[in-house]
Amino acid sequence: AQSVSQHNHHVILSEAASLELGCNYSYGGTVNLFWYVQYPGQHLQLLLKYFSGDPLVKGIKGFEAEFIKSKFSFNLRKPSVQWSDTAEYFCAVNAGRGNNRLAFGKGNQVVVIP
Amino acid sequence: DAGVIQSPRHEVTEMGQEVTLRCKPISGHNSLFWYRQTMMRGLELLIYFNNNVPIDDSGMPEDRFSAKMPNASFSTLKIQPSEPRDSAVYFCASSLTSGSGADTQYFGPGTRLTVL
Numbered sequence: 006a007q008s009v010s011q012h013n014h015h016v017i018l019s020e021a022a023s024l025e026l027g028c029n030y031s032y033g034g035t036v037n038l039f040w041y042v043q044y045p046g047q048h049l050q051l052l053l054k055y056f057s058g059d060p061l062v063k064g065i066k067g068f069e070a071e072f073i074k075s076k077f078s079f080n081l082r083k084p085s086v087q088w089s090d091t092a093e094y095f096c097a098v099n100a101g102r103g104n105n106r107l108a109f110g111k112g113n114q115v116v117v118i119p
Numbered sequence: 120d121a122g123v124i125q126s127p128r129h130e131v132t133e134m135g136q137e138v139t140l141r142c143k144p145i146s147g148h149n150s151l152f153w154y155r156q157t158m159m160r161g162l163e164l165l166i167y168f169n170n171n172v173p174i175d176d177s178g179m180p181e182d183r184f185s186a187k188m189p190n191a192s193f194s195t196l197k198i199q200p201s202e203p204r205d206s207a208v209y210f211c212a213s214s215l216t217s218g219s220g221a222d223t224q225y226f227g228p229g230t231r232l233t234v235l
Contacts, residue, residue, distance in 0.1 A: 037221040049226040056221030095162065104220045105150055106175055111161035
């Protein structure tokens with residue numbers, strides 16, 4: 006079964022700082038990779054996903070993530086955060102084609118101080 | 120779009136009672152997922168349906184848990200009898216499955232269950 010690791014569960018940073026959240030997964034075959042975000046009081050929603058092609062994926066609100074197959078990683082980045090980026094961020098993976106079973110990491114709680 | 124609808128939003132019950140959580144997926148979606156979120160274990164998939172048929176229930180913790188999807192617009196997750204360790208937030212999600220595995224899942228607001 007796939008597993009997903011997210012480190013540094015709590016992240017506190019100031020506005021305009023850069024953000025990078027790590028995500029590592031344990032599965033050797035073809036994978037689909039996702040980042041979901043949950044803003045305070047809102048539903049989990051998709052931030053971005055990778056399934057094929059360019060390993061650098063652009064998402065909503067200025068976020069991007071890079072799939073590095075050799076490192077089993079899919080790190081999330083944003084060059085300059087805003088207070089509105091305060092949220093919990095979840096990395097998720099499924100084992101490729103035809104498999105809808107998502108395995109989630111435990112999440113990163115990000116707080117941006119104005 | 121109404122999005123995925125879950126009810127109730129909060130449920131407080133006593134140990135031993137039956138609990139039923141409800142979900143209405145997005146119209147036109149053909150896959151439905153039930154997740155449980157706890158501090159200790161994070162977000163775990165309990166079961167998912169495709170075209171109303173249970174496909175993978177390996178995450179259902181034990182026989183006290185059961186899920187049904189009688190039609191494309193409604194699903195229930197039942198716990199009988201409930202125990203304090205079942206306290207968690209239960210999410211329902213739906214997607215339009217293409218077979219690629221890269222389909223976006225749309226989540227509901229969750230039901231916060233507290234078992235005393």
